[in-house]
Amino acid sequence: MFNSDPSLKTKNPKLPKAVMMMVEKNNLVMAIKTLAEEENISMEAAKARIDAYEHSLKVKQQQKLTTIANKQGIPNEALSFDREPEVREDTGILIKNKVKTTKSEQGFKSLQSGVESKLGDIGYKKPLIPYWAKRVSVIAIVMIGMFWILWRVFG
Template structure:
């Protein structure tokens, strides 16, 4: 049924596109059986090749995530594929600080990353924000109209 002598045929280093798509979507069992049937290899050999591809895919995704986070100024400790490690970090208490929820911590991390990025670009915050300027203009126009009405009808 399957060729147990792996030295008779050279094994392909790259997986077929259909098998890659199955692995990326999480259909590992279907990918193993398809690869074993297509290339006429044993299930163990197909599983080992798929595991190697899956490990390479995860490490590539982690590298992309790290590079994006570094570009945005987010520390690499803010995210993790290992959920147990992240839960242990949230349980630690810091002296003289209030314990915040994970969503507040992630927002603070995002805010710190944005502030770091703006500082790197040399952006300085305006003295009066845009909405403040708009309210000031509306107040000046209303005061001017009030003064005109007072002078005309007063």
Template structure:
């Protein structure tokens, strides 16, 4: 269960509604600044009041969790805010995968070969004429056709 510091002196935890909303949304810096500005107190006093409210809030949340857990038959040790996360004893060493700096042509070539190999793996066959060339041919044919029609009408 979450245990607040019993040696701490009691602090007035009554906070304005907007500051409470900031604390609940974990916007602590803005809550401290707002409380200090609204009540003309120092930042340290505002921080201590917000910390007290936060511990009170965590105690209430822990009590609610414990009541729900006891109703469902879950032991209280399974649900706790103050437990430390389990840390691996032997973390895996980090491996750096770096590519040596190369010129622009080599970068483009490697990208092009990688893309070609990926498309080959997918079974994609390249078209005989690229799309942009088809588009240019279509525009040229339309222009020639319009020119021929206009030449026949006005010529």
């Protein structure tokens, strides 16, 4: 069907590839200028389109990260997209038996619990003696045996 009113067209047509690449490389000023020149629109309109594209790009990245984290068993609380600096909570009261944990430690603990749950799901059991301890004990036994042999021969 023919649309006689041009103002009813889609408001955000797809951006040119060169402009998309500039936005992905965070070269926003050049992207706005290029888009405004190529399509003969105002700088404000170009900025609005680029902001919308940038927002959609960030949403897609967050969705990809969330799906990857869910596949790996990492809880959603461990992911933070805002990247704001940590705010220290000092109450001023010292409690002897309580240890405060920071957000990064809580994130590490949740990551560690996610890894342990994933290993438990696939049926992995921790060995009784770690591999490095076995290797060190074998090296120590060989060295003691060689020392004993040399001591008996030359002693």
